[in-house]
Amino acid sequence: MSALLSGRRILVVEDEMLVLMNIEMELDDLGCSSIRAAASVAEALALLANYGFDAAMIDVNLGGEKSYPVADALIGRGIPFAFSTGYGDHGDRTDLDHLPMLRKPYLRADLIAMFKRLFADGALQTAAA
Amino acid sequence: MPDGKIKSDAQNKGEETVDAFRSDLGPFVVAAEKTRMPMVFVNEEPGHPVIFANDAFLALTGYARHDVLAKSFQSLLADCVDADTMRIVEAAFRGDCDKELDIHYKRKNGGEFWASMFVSPVYDKGGAVMQQFVSLVDLTRHRQENARCRMLIDELNHRVKNTLSTVQSIVTQALRRPAEPAAIREAIESRLLALSRSHDLLTSRNWEGAGLHDLVDTALHPFKVVAGFTERFTITGDNLHLSPTITLSIAIALHELATNAVKYGAFSNDTGKIDIDWKLAPEAAGKRLVLRWRERDGPPVTPPAHKGFGSWVIERGLAHELGGRVTLDYLSHGVACTIDIPAPAEMDK
Numbered sequence: 132m133s134a135l136l137s138g139r140r141i142l143v144v145e146d147e148m149l150v151l152m153n154i155e156m157e158l159d160d161l162g163c164s165s166i167r168a169a170a171s172v173a174e175a176l177a178l179l180a181n182y183g184f185d186a187a188m189i190d191v192n193l194g195g196e197k198s199y200p201v202a203d204a205l206i207g208r209g210i211p212f213a214f215s216t217g218y219g220d221h222g223d224r225t226d227l228d229h230l231p232m233l234r235k236p237y238l239r240a241d242l243i244a245m246f247k248r249l250f251a252d253g254a255l256q257t258a259a260a
Numbered sequence: 261m262p263d264g265k266i267k268s269d270a271q272n273k274g275e276e277t278v279d280a281f282r283s284d285l286g287p288f289v290v291a292a293e294k295t296r297m298p299m300v301f302v303n304e305e306p307g308h309p310v311i312f313a314n315d316a317f318l319a320l321t322g323y324a325r326h327d328v329l330a331k332s333f334q335s336l337l338a339d340c341v342d343a344d345t346m347r348i349v350e351a352a353f354r355g356d357c358d359k360e361l362d363i364h365y366k367r368k369n370g371g372e373f374w375a376s377m378f379v380s381p382v383y384d385k386g387g388a389v390m391q392q393f394v395s396l397v398d399l400t401r402h403r404q405e406n407a408r409c410r411m412l413i414d415e416l417n418h419r420v421k422n423t424l425s426t427v428q429s430i431v432t433q434a435l436r437r438p439a440e441p442a443a444i445r446e447a448i449e450s451r452l453l454a455l456s457r458s459h460d461l462l463t464s465r466n467w468e469g470a471g472l473h474d475l476v477d478t479a480l481h482p483f484k485v486v487a488g489f490t491e492r493f494t495i496t497g498d499n500l501h502l503s504p505t506i507t508l509s510i511a512i513a514l515h516e517l518a519t520n521a522v523k524y525g526a527f528s529n530d531t532g533k534i535d536i537d538w539k540l541a542p543e544a545a546g547k548r549l550v551l552r553w554r555e556r557d558g559p560p561v562t563p564p565a566h567k568g569f570g571s572w573v574i575e576r577g578l579a580h581e582l583g584g585r586v587t588l589d590y591l592s593h594g595v596a597c598t599i600d601i602p603a604p605a606e607m608d609k
Contacts, residue, residue, distance in 0.1 A: 147422055148509060148577030152569075153429035156436070170580055192418060194505060217421030219414060235425040 135246060136163035142178060144189035144201055145215070146170040150235070154188070157242055170194075175201040179208065186249045187212035188233070191221070199224055211249040271330050274303040274311035274391065298375070298396040300333065301382070304389045307332030308353060311391070320375070320398060322367045333394070340365045352379040353392060362399065374399040427452065433569045447569075450519065451512075454479065458511035462504050470507045471499035472551075476536060479514040489527055497538040500549065503604055509581050510551070510599070516570035517553050517597055524564075525555050525595050532558030532594075540603055547603040548584075555594035563590040 141163055145151040151168055158166050167182060169175035171193055178184075179201070187205055189198045191214050198214075205212045213231035221227045231245050267275075278301065282289045292299060298317035302308035310328045318325060321340075328336060334353075338346050341363050351357040361377040375396040382391040434447040461470050461478045470478075476495055477484075484490040502510070518527075518534075526532025538551035555561075564571065571588065574597060579586045584601030 146505075146581060147426060148573065148581040149426040149429040149512070150422065151580060152572055152577060153425070153432055156433070168580055170583065174583070217419075217425070218417040235421045236428045 134162045135243065135250075136161040139163055139185040139250075140165040140183060141167075142175065142182075142184045142187035142189075142210075142212075143168045144170075144175045144187065144193065144198055146190060146193045150190075154242075157239060161243065161246070169201075172196055172198055172200050176204055179204050184210050186210065186246065188215055188245070190214070191216040191219070199227070202227060202230075213245045213249060267330050268305065268309070271303060271309050271311065274301070274309075275329070278312045298398070300328075300394040302333045302392050302394065304381070304391055307334055308392060309333070310336075317396070320373060320396065321365070322369050322371065337363075337365075340367065349377070349379070352377070355381060374403045423455075426455065430455075430569075437566075437568075450482075451515070451569075453482070454512060454515035455508075457481065458508050461511075462507060467504055469501055469503045472497060472502055472510075472538060472549075473499035475502060475507050475511055476514065479511040480518055483518045483522065483527070487522065487527075492527065492533045494533065494535045494537075496536070497551075500538070500540070500603075506582060506601070506604070509578055513574050513578050513597075513599065514553075516573050517595070520570055520595065521555055521558070524559075525561065526558035529557075529559050532556065541600075545602075549599075549601050549603040551599040553595070553597040553599075555596070558594055560592050561590050561595055 136158055141158055143151060143154050143158070143166060145154060145168065151170075155166055155168070167178050167184075169178055175189070175198070187201075187210055189201050189205075189212060191198055202212070202214070213233060214227070215233040215235055215237070217235045231248060233241055233245055278289075292312075293314045295314065296316050298320045299312075299314045300310055300317050301312040302310050309330050310333050311330075313323075313325060313328045317323075318328070321328075321336075323336075334346070334349070337349060341349070345363050348357055348359060348361055349363070352361055357379070361379070362374065363377050364372065364374055366372045375398050378395045378397075380393045380395075381389040382393055384390045430451045431448055434444045434451075439447075457478050458475070461474060473495070476497075480493065484493060521527045521532070521534060526534050533556055535554045535556070536552070538549060541548045541550050567575075574588050575586055578584070578599060578601075582599075582601040584599065586600070587596075587598050589596045
């Protein structure tokens with residue numbers, strides 16, 4: 132289980148630094164050695180333009196700014212991802228309702244289950260392609 | 261249909277009735293004309309032509325009196341509300357509306373309002389409906405306040421969940437390495453209290469931000485006043501206005517720096533001092549806020565064997581959340597930290 136994320140490149144979009152710290156340490160424990168973090172939509176899009184990623188987790192609300200442009204860019208690139216949110220749903224973006232969502236605060240076990248699901252779904256997508 | 265030029269007999273009769281009221285019931289008609297509650301009388305005939313509209317009704321809807329007198333009330337309304345609302349209004353005029361009749365009215369000049377409408381028949385002596393009385397309560401402000409409350413509750417929920425995540429992070433980090441329960445407890449408590457103090461500071465400013473001097477004073481209060489290190493700090497800089505996000509992040513960083521200074525740095529002997537200063541630095545791409553923390557006269561510094569919560573927050577967290585450059589150097593004569601972040605536009609005085 133400790134190797135769940137070994138060799139995986141993960142994008143984390145989260146504006147609260149202490150929340151990001153927890154995610155980074157958890158991902159580190161799961162064997163992930165390539166984590167890039169963005170605190171805003173612009174930064175996340177810049178990272179996506181410059182680096183490859185195997186999966187992502189993105190906070191819905193980035194200091195008042197919704198992260199949907201990042202979600203659309205991830206969908207466009209076929210990168211599996213999950214949302215995390217402090218509160219609320221996707222409002223009028225009902226097309227995103229089927230995507231995994233972690234509600235803050237979440238258990239470590241939920242974070243692990245979420246990545247397992249992302250890579251399981253991702254494997255299916257690759258097999259189908 | 262009344263068109264404003266040729267009035268029906270009923271219209272003339274209705275307006276005459278109002279005029280008769282005016283002479284017979286002077287003060288009551290003046291009251292009806294001047295009350296702040298929008299009111300209309302309409303005749304009970306097809307289309308319900310208006311025979312009386314008070315000043316408040318005209319002010320609310322934006323019409324002049326000659327725009328409405330003898331005009332069909334339903335036609336006037338149909339231009340300004342949606343079809344569903346019209347069906348309920350029609351039902352109310354027939355006397356079979358059991359719902360709250362809230363209307364969203366779009367004025368022809370572009371404005372809009374929300375109002376609760378009340379329709380009540382006026383009977384003659386024989387019990388037949390002669391007229392209908394329509395009154396409105398303007399709900400625009402009420403609606404705006406409700407929307408504001410919903411927004412505040414959403415925002416509160418969002419902050420509570422994020423704060424709980426932050427606390428989760430603080431606790432998890434404190435437990436990552438083996439330590440004495442007392443040390444773990446101290447690490448968690450001091451960080452929670454540091455967060456709490458910054459919340460107090462922001463709350464006292466309606467969460468619109470805080471002054472940098474006030475922030476430094478608040479964040480270092482336990483070290484200055486409680487621990488008695490006031491004389492050993494030199495703090496220089498203007499009380500620049502900071503956003504809530506910057507306030508919270510810098511407060512956490514200052515707390516970590518000061519905690520480290522007490523344990524290993526300038527405040528771990530009797531002579532060490534800490535200089536804190538900041539200034540706005542103009543740059544081509546916009547102003548930057550440069551804050552420096554300099555320790556001196558403490559014991560010789562050795563870099564830590566492992567990087568913990570404090571180093572992470574300062575070196576990585578701050579730079580990440582504030583989009584800036586942060587350096588933390590364990591120089592042998594004292595720890596030096598420089599926080600260099602883009603200055604928010606509101607700092608430009």
